[in-house]
Structure formats: C-alpha cells, structure tokens
Amino acid sequence: MENFFRIIAELIAKEVQEDSETIQAGLQFSPKDKFGDIAFPCFPLAKRMKKSPALIAEELRDKLKPPPEISGIEVEGPYLNFRIDPYALISDVVFRVLKDRQEYGNSYQHHGETAVMDYSSPNIAKPFGIGHLRTTVVGNSLMRIYRSQGYNAIGINHLGDWGTQFGKLIYAYDNWGDQQKLSENPINELFDLYVRFHREAEDNPEIEEEAREWFKKLESGDEKAREYWRQFKELSIKEFDKIYNRLGIDFDYYTGESFYNDKMESVIETLKEKKLAKMSQDALIVDLEEYGMSPCILKKKDEASLYATRDLAAAIYRKETYDFDKLLYIVGVEQTLHFRQLFKVLELMGFKWAKDCHHVELGRIKFEGEEMSTRKGNIIFLEDVLDKSKKLALQIIEEKNPELENKDEVAEKVGIGAVVFAQFTSKRNKNSSFSWDEALNFDGNTGPYLQYTHARLCSLQRKYGQEISDSVDLTWLKQPQELSLSKLVGQFPLNIKLALRDNEPSVVANYLLQVAAEFNTYYQKVRIIVDDSDTSAARMALVNAVRYTIEKGLLLLGIKAPERM
C-alpha cells in the first residue's frame, strides 16, 4: 500500500510545489469505500493558495495525470479521493503478505537503535496477582512490537527484591515461620506471613520497628538476614518462572533492585558534588520545589535507601551498559510523580539522555470496586485466573469439537489467550475492573474470537490442500468484500507503527478485531472453495494473507494461534 501513497504524494506535490513527504503525511486511508481508497484533504493547502479547499480539489482533479494503477480521482467537497485499480491494490497487498508471511509488517526503520524495557517487576515473596498482569503483557507486547520495527529491545525484570518489606518478612518468618511449609508452597507461606505481620502490627505497632531493624541488618550484610532473603528470592523466582512460561514470556535480565545496592553510593556522591543533594528534615533529598514537585528522597533519616535512589542508579547503569536510545518503564500510573522526579534529577545531573526515558503508564486494576491489596490479603492470583480460563476453554472444546486432538494444549492456548487479550481491549492507561465474567468471556471481541477466526483460516487451507502459487491470478477476486478485506490487510504495517509511536499495543488488538470481523462476514457470504479452480486459488491466496496477518498480529500481542480449536 505504501507504493500508492508515494505515487499519489508525488503526483500532488509536483502540482502544488510542495515536497512530497509533507503531502504524503497528509494522505489518509479513506474512512469509507464510497470515498475511494486513499484521501487527500485539501484544507492545509487552502491558506497558502488562498483558495477554498473545494476549489483546490477540483483543480487538482483536472490537472493530475495519474498512472494506470490509479483508476479514478473524485472530488467530494474539500476532499480529493483516489481510487486504486482494485486488481493493483489486491495484488500489491496479497503478494506482499504471501511473500513476507510471519515477517509481514516488519521493518528496519529503527535498525541499530536500542530500547530497554523495564516491565513486570513483581515483588519477591508476594504472589503474582492480576495487578501485575498488565505490565507483564503490555511490556512483552511492546518488546515484540519494537523488535518487529528493527529495535534491539532488551527486557529487564526489575524484581522488587529489596526494601523494607523484607524486614517485615524476615521478622515474620523468624518468629512464626515454618521451614516445611516454606519449601512445599513458598509463595503461599510467605504471603501468609506477610498478611499476618500486618494484622499483628495493628495491635503491636512496635514490630514495625523490629522489621525496620531487620532490613537495616540485611542492608549491612548480616548473615542470618541475608540467608533468609536469598532463600525467599530463589523460591519466588522459581514460582514466577512457571507463570512466565505459561505466558510465553522471557526476560533478558532479572536484575532487580538489590542488584543496585553497591551502585547507589556513587550516585549519591555525584549528587553531593553537583550540590544537588542536601539535608532536610534529617533526610537526604534533592529539592525539586522550583519544578513544582515534592523532593526526591535519597536517604531516609535512618540512612536506609529508597527506591528513588535505586532507580537513579539503575537508569545510569542501564545507560552505561546498554547505551539505549530509549528506556521505557512500563509501570502503573500511580508512580507518575516518582518518574517525573527521577527524570528531572537525571536531567539536573546533566545527563542529556534523560529525555529518552519514558514512563509508559498503566491504569489500575480493581476487583469488584475494591482496591486489591497484598497486605489485606484480598488479591486474585494470576495462576488461578489462568487455570479457570483454561478449564472453561476445555469445557467448550468438549462441547463443540470433541474430536480435537491435544485438547489440553489447545485449551491452555485459548484460555490464556482470553486472559491476555482482555488486557488489550482498552487503552493501557485506563483503569479497569477485573471481573470473572469478563476475563472468562470467549464471545465477541475477545482473544478466542481471533484465535477461532485464525483456526477457521487454517482449516480452509487444510481443506484446500494446495500450495498457493506465486503466479496465482488475483483478478478472480471480484467480490466487494475481497477488496475491502485486502485494503484492511494492507493497513497492518501502519497499525504496528501507530502502536509503536504511542507504546500502545491495543492499537494492534483493535485492528485485528476489524480484520477478523471483516473476514467472518466475507466467509459467511462468499463460499471460498468452489468448483472453479481459478476462483478458489485466488480466494485462497487472500485467505492465507489474512491468516498470516492475524497470526502475526497475535504474535505481537504475545498470544498463541492454534491451527485447530
């Protein structure tokens, strides 16, 4: 499709003495079929040419001498609408996809650039709740989207493996812990201890003080504290990996907060040298008042470090180690101030790359209107959600397709697909409310809908049973739906670029729903494999183009596309 945009842009540019890139940026896919395929709104030219947009459109229509692949130019008020020869359009798109297959939509635009992504980052010793689902799947999808556009993307799981909560946990385990329970079901045992600590602290606030003591010991290298900590961490990562495996996610690095313990002091030194750090209310801070922000606290009055200090050290370390062009923090919106402070301090330190750091904000997830809180113990385990979803998928398979082989494997893909896709149905910064009904819904705009459509497409190919020839004659595609479907497929690369621009995987998700809907309508109305072998071959070429598009799109979202379901 990009060819056509370029051709049209050059055509217009020559006529109005404007550079063709500016014109091309003004071109758009026509929103409706009756407005042609590519539209050029003439408003931007009106001012400079001192004529009404409608008049400009008419003059342009008369002057332009389009090549044969542009089959028509129509004026609709201030719009100049270009119609592309259907055969040229369809073959441009379909042959492109059939050639690229799983690489369709990829580009080298950002080849040589590095993007570091900080995502998922759960807290050690806490269960993996649905609160962490967003960052995990959005981060994973952005990794894939960035890679598809040529980026060298580096995924970091910035584990919450340090901080005061470990003081609490060590206190709790030291007093009430059970080695047996811990090795049997580590996360549950640690979770119970954590909840119990907060319950007891309500009546006995002094144990908070003891917890702080334990954390100080941990920070200063106390052996007993470190051994507990090491054990908690190891067991936790093992549990998290189970979830990541199911989601098909891996990380390049698991460098958590503790990794930066020995890297904070030099940052603090630098801040002191630059006269940015100062004491206030017994804490070491960077004053940000003139930027309208509360201070960034580097050290508490008890000298213990804070996450801001660690994040500063981490950002600097990442720049030194990976020399990134972009550093993305895929983290909840409630940490916005923290990141604004962080980026501002980096800027004040004189790091020009501070502008390359971005907070990709995620909305909060609530459950039935309630805030989820690990402390209070009302948390939904992601593992439970995945299990329930899989079970439901299995049930539906038994009902609809009992002959299916490897039902369990398919149910896993579909069940997880439903849960993951649900995270992409609204923009990432919207707050959402978890509900079982929604998470376990397989009808309508859902992951299983896309997977089902994909399975249908695969089924057609199985039924057809022949390879698609390079020389297939696509002029047999004469149905209007075949043209609109091709047009839509041709918009895939644009949608990936939009998703990248806004760090918004939901763009791809919404686009895929459109493709699937368009295909299903087509499938309903038009029989694909027919007696006439030319027609069948042409239709199957289109079917395969749609199939690769959906498969690739799901891949970019981190969702598996089974061939049967």
Added chain:
RNA sequence: GCCCCCGUAGCUCAGUAGGAUAGAGCGGCGGAUUCCUAAUCCGCAGGCCACAGGUUCGAUCCCUGUCGGGGGUACCA
C-alpha cells in the same frame, strides 16, 4: 489546597497529528446451520461525545472554567 489521568449507547470500550453521516462488543429483541468450524454471521432498538464558553472554514478531539470519578502529594513501591 496543589499536580496528573479520566468522563462517548443500559454496561465495557474504540475513534481525534482538528476533517466527510461518531463505531464495536456485551446485555435486550428478531433472524441465519441439509453447505469450507454457529467460539460465527445478519437485522432492530439504544447518543445534547459530562456541562459552559473560546480558538477555527470546521471541535468528541485543542484552550479556559465548572461538575463528577480515579490517582498522587517527604522518608512504601
């Protein structure tokens, strides 16, 4: 108090580098299966795009204000 995000159909949400008659899904009602997977498709109902000004040829989108919801606001992350 101050700062940030949000407000579109009964519900959940798309949509805007400002552009043509604002779109889906769910739920409701009514249809489609001797035929390539009905986890599908088709039709109907449902809208002062929170409200009021402003900028513009043109605003759901940009600016200002009001109302409503959420988050943050010095030693949690």
